[in-house]
Amino acid sequence: MKSFFSVLIFATFLLATFLRGCFGEETLQLNDDVLGLLVFKSALQDPWRNLDSWNEDDNSPCGWKFVKCNLKTGRVTEISLDGLGLSGKFGRGLEKLRFLKVLSLSNNKISGGVNPELALVTSLERLNLSRNNLTGEIPSFLDNMSSIQSIDVSQNSLSGPVSDTMFGNCTALRFVSLSGNFLEGQIPGSVGRCAVLNHLNLSNNRFSGNPRFSGGIWSLAKLRTLDLSNNALSGSVPVGIAVVHNMKQVFLNGNQFSGSLPDDIGLCPHVNTLDFSSNRFTERVPESLQRLSSLSYLNLSNNLLTGDFPQWISTLTSLEYIDFSRNYLMGSLPMSMGDLKSLKFLSLSENKLNGTIPESMRDYSSLTVINLSKNGFNGSIPKGLFNMNLEEMDLSRNELSGPIPSASSKIFESLQMLDLSDNSLTGEIPAEISLSSKLGYLNLSWNHLESRMPSELGYFQNLSVLDLRNNGLIGSVPGDICDSGSMAILQLDGNSLTGPIPVEIGNCTSLYLLSLSHNNLSGPIPRTMSMLNNLKILKLEFNELSGEIPQDLGKLENLLIANVSYNRLVGRLPPGGIFQTLDASAIQGNLGICSPLLKGPCKLNVPKPLVLDPFAYGSRGGDRDENNRQHPSSSTDSTNFRHHRFLSVSSLVAISAAAVIAVGVIVITLLNASARRKISYIENALESMCSSSTRSANLAAGKLVLFDSKSTPDWLSTSIELILNKATEIGEGVFGTVYKASLGREGTVVAIKKLVTANTLQYQEEFDREVRILGKARHPHLISLRGYYWTPHLQLLVSDYAAEGSLQGKLHEQTSSFVPLVWPQRFKIVLGTAKGLAYLHHSFRPSIIHYNIKPCNILLDENLNPKISDFGLARLLTKLDKHVVSNRFQSAPGYVAPELACQSLRVNEKCDVYGFGVLILELVTGRRPVEYGEDNVVILSDHVRVLLEQGNVLDCVDPGMGEYPQEEVLPVLKLALVCTSQIPSSRPSMAEVVQILQVIQTPVAHRVEAF
Incomplete structure (x- = not known):
């Protein structure tokens, strides 16, 4: 019915066009807007019926919702359909609205390309098609709209290059946003002709090359906002920005710019935001920056900047955000840092800074985040830092000493993350820290803290990560440690804790990692630990735990890693779960765990067998008095009893010998029968080759x-x-x-x-x-x-x-519908593949070796969950002959472990680990494991290893996957290089790989959930 109505409207539209040509413009001008809007509506789906007022019976659309008209002429001047849930195509009809000035269709689900006939609306001044599903190239007709002032087609799926004539007629253009698409090629040089342009946003595309600053962008004297972030732009950024006198915001982050920062950047007096992060800028921070008195946001992180930390930074009193992290800055912080009264965010992590943390920082009344980690700061922590409204404090991996300052009530109300790990802090853990009701992440590990475990841990209401490893903590593990109900990671290993593991540990129902190893804990493992259904990693090694491992722990289906070695445990391992597949290193060093992997004694905690009294079955009470005292027996009875016992033992020996002989006869019979069957089988097979009998x-x-x-x-x-x-x-x-x-x-x-x-x-x-x-x-x-x-x-x-195909297609077989995998998808594939391989390696004896790990054998379901195929096929061969090995090298270059090429063939788990490491590198970089150039051959693992040694390993990350968390990608790359070690024994097991990947991912995830 709707399609019929659409055809009818379109026919009416054509008829109106014909009649207007015959009778003139004025005859039907009041109906042009009605017909045009109805034709446009006919191509849309309106699930919420917002456009029901658009009625074909009306003579004028001026009373319709979302439509505005000129009161004098009665013609439509504005259409605003933002956020109405519309879908369908961008159809015809709008070209009839000859007086339309504003068209806004943002935040809908409109698909397809932009109808080129929109170019006929020469009166259009503002066009907003952002946040839809539009595809195809940027319409080339925009250069004909001389009256256009604002163009916003951001957050769509537009692709291809942007024509150099795009801005050929932009005398009135003030606002342009093409961000969040798949546009590629160079930024058109014609943008330099837009003399009155004050906002240019081309971010989050795939533009490459140099954007022609000189004579182009730097000639836009009225430009106020420039955003070229998250593309693949390269080259240097030359001086000349001073010409753009009105510039306020500059975003060049997430590209490949190199060389020094423009020295004249400080000659733009109105600049308040500068983001040059995640590039390759070198040399010193330009001193001209100190002239920017209005600067409130400065981000130079993740570059190659060198030299001393700028001592003039405190003169920029308007600064609210400073991020110089991941550079090579040296020297100390100026004592005048406290002059930055407006500062809210400060990150100087991963540099080479030293000296003490200035006491003047206590004057930061607005500071919420401070990150000075991974430097060389020494001395004590300024007490004033714990008297502020901080939300996050990270001073980890420095050389700080002395005690942790006592906290004030201000920090109790705001603190969400505290990381003081890997320093030389001493003394006790301040009890008042536990009063921080919002604290979700607490890491004090790798210090020299010597105190009892805080008894106030139960006061934490939102704590999800608690890491107190490798200190000198004494006392017992508090029973209320999980009263918050949100604990996910608990690491107390490497201390001097004593006493039993509290039975209340079963309340930690959200716990996924529990590590209590290398302490002096005693007593049994609580049975309540079987209630930890989310537990994935359990480390209890090197304690004094005794008794049997509770059998109910075998019900923990999510448990992937467990280690109970070097305790005083005995008895059977729990049935099911991970415990039946543990290797010897996870259970060795106990008193008597029963496992074929161990050579020591097996001790079972079972009741002693019931020994029957041989005189208990005489007369019912004659042989015992009322006090159950046994009467003495005669010598004849004693002799008969000894003779009876001798006969019983002899009988048992005879029966056992007979049983052994009988079993031997049965086994030999079965073997002979099997041999006869095989001989018969061979004869039948030969017969099938030589005759045509029915049986064969x-x-x-x-x-x-x-x-x-x-x-x-x-x-x-x-x-x-x-x-x-x-x-x-x-x-x-x-x-x-x-x-x-x-x-x-x-x-x-x-x-x-x-x-x-x-x-x-x-x-x-x-x-x-x-x-x-x-x-x-x-x-x-x-x-x-x-x-x-x-x-x-x-x-x-x-x-x-698997109908969805292989990982090979997602990475390398680019089609018209190709969409690059983003980092969360890639990490999910890495972790899922690791879990699958760990299952094959550790759940079977002997292990199932895949032998042929590569993207072709990683299939993906509809949710991009990986599924490993072709595993264990080497088991079906009597031997791996040279032909198979040769084909293996040819079909998967770069994936074959080196020991298979230069030694006798020893296919084991480490071969799979090597292939998995190469798979990680291919996923993160988007490159093939071996690439052949005209003059050289690039081995991906060697290439990444060299970049890591040079400190530029993130340069190899696939730019197609967009933004990614460096705190995840960097350790994943390092893990890949460990997996591809040339020495097999240096590679981790797949169980260890899974554990490492989960530790890489989970703390960050829980911090996001907690904050």
């Missing part, structure tokens, strides 16, 4: 074997006609070719791998056993193996089919 033909036909007992009878009983040809082929690897096929009458789509025949297990019994082991590997990050199809000459594996 049936054998050669094969049968599909599915592991799922819930499969339909049709699957289990019917021989399947497998069509394996080029039309159904979807991939090829070292171990064979993959096809897409359907099974049964239901047509279930599966993936079929036709294995290479060389060295494949020759007997179905062996093949069945190994494939069934692989079929038991069920994990959220593994592709499930459903079954197999076997004949002597054809072996097929049946697994789930």
Whole structure:
């Protein structure tokens, strides 16, 4: 019905156009706006019925909602449809509104391209199409709108280059925002012709090259805001900005600019915001900056700036935000730092600053965040810092000494994050810190604090991360440590804590990491620990814990890492969970844990066996008096008893010997039968090659074997006609070719791998056993193996089919719909793949080795969760011959562990760890592991390692993934380099990799949740 109405409106529109041509403009001018708006509306979906007042029966649209008219002429001058939930296409009709001045459609879901006929509205002054789903290139017709003053098409999906004629006729243009799209190429030089332009925002695109400052942007004398942030712009920023006398805000952050900062930046007296962060600027901070008396925001972080810290910084009394972090600044802070009375944010982390923290900082009445971490500051912490309304304080990784100052009531009401770790602080933990009701992150680790554990820990209401590692804390673990109900990370290891682990630890239901290792804790492991359903890492090693590990701990399904080594534990390991797959290093050094991995004694805490009294079954009471005292027996009775005991022992020995002999006979019989079956099987196979008997033909036909007992009878009983040809082929690897096929009458789509025949297990019994082991590997990050199809000459594996494709396509196979993966997606793929590999390595004995980790074998579901395919196929080969190894190197260059190339073939877990490390590098950088140039070959792992040694490792990060947290990306890159170590023993296990990745991610996540 709606489509019919749209056609009717459009026909009316064409008729009106024809009649106007016949009878003149004035005849139908009152209906032009009505018809134009109705045609435009017909292409939209209006779920909230906001446009119901737009009625075709009206002679004028001036009474319609969201429409404004000129009172004299009655013609439409403004349409404002912002945030109405509209969707559909940007259709025709608006070109009829010849007097339209304002068109605003922002914050909707309108898709498709901008209709080029909008160029006919020559009266348009303001155009706002921001925050929609528009695609295609920037409309080239905008250069014909001589009256246009404001253009905002930000936050869409527009792509391609911007024509150099875009700003060919911009005499009235004052505001331009193209930010948040996928625009590329160079910034058009014609922008320098926009003489009255005062706002230019081209941020968050893919513009590259040098933006032609001289003679271009620097010639825009009336420019007030310039935002070129988060592109791929490069080159130097020359002097000349002083010409832009009215400049107030400059954002060049997130690019690849190099060289020195422009020396004349201080000649723009009205500048209040400067952000040059995340570039490659070198040399000193320009002294001309001290002239900017109006400057309130200054961000020069993440560059290569050198020289002494500017002592004149305190003259900029209007500063509210200073960030010089991640540079190479040296020297000390001026004592006059306290003159910055308006300062709210101060970050000088990761420099080479030294000296003491100025006492004058106590005068910062507005400061909320101070970060001086990773420098060389010494001396004591100024007491005044704990008498402020701070929200975050990070003084970690310095050389600070002395006690932690006592806190005042001001900081109790505001403090959310406190990190004083990795210093040389002494004394006690101030009890009043626990009164900080908003505190979510507390890290005092790696100091020399010597006191009892604070008994006020239960006062924390929002604490999610508590890290007191490696101090000299004594006393017991408080029972109320988790009364806040939000504790996620608790690390108390490396102290001198005594006493038992409190049973109240079961109240820490949100805990995901618990580390109490390297203390003097005693007593049993509380059974209440089994209530920690979110627990992923448990470290209790090097204590004095005794008794058995509670069997209920085996129910902790999320537990990935556990270590109880070097305690006084005995007995059985909990069934299920991670405990049955722990290696020897996680349980060694105890009194008697029962495990085949340990050589020591096995001690079970079980009741002593009940020993029956041989005289208890004589007369019912004649042999015992009322006090249960045994009567003395005669010598004859004693002799008979000894003879009876001797016969019992002899009988037991005889029975045992008979049982052993019987078992031996059964085993030998079974072995002989198995051998006869194998000989018969070989004879039948040979017969099938030489004759056409019915029996051999049936054998050669094969049968599909599915592991799922819930499969339909049709699957289990019917021989399947497998069509394996080029039309159904979807991939090829070292171990064979993959096809897409359907099974049964239901047509279930599966993936079929036709294995290479060389060295494949020759007997179905062996093949069945190994494939069934692989079929038991069920994990959220593994592709499930459903079954197999076997004949002597054809072996097929049946697994789930992944319709969303592989990681290879997401990284390198760029199509018209290609959208780069952002950092959270990439991290999710890294962590999920690590979990899948850790499951294969640590949940099976012997471990399942993937052997062929690469992006092609990492499949993605609809939520971009990774699923590992083709794992463990080396188990199906009798040996890895030279042909397979050669193909392995050719199909996955850069992914093969070096020991496989230069030593005897030893495929083990460390080979997978190496391939996983390369996978991380490929995900973070977006580059292939080996790239061939005209004159050289670039090995990705070597390239990243060199950049790390030079201090420029973040330069290799894929710019396509946009903004990313450096505190996550940098350690992930370092982890990748550890995984790709040339020495296998230097690589971590996959369980350790998972633990490291979770520690990298979780503290930040919890800090975000807490704050």
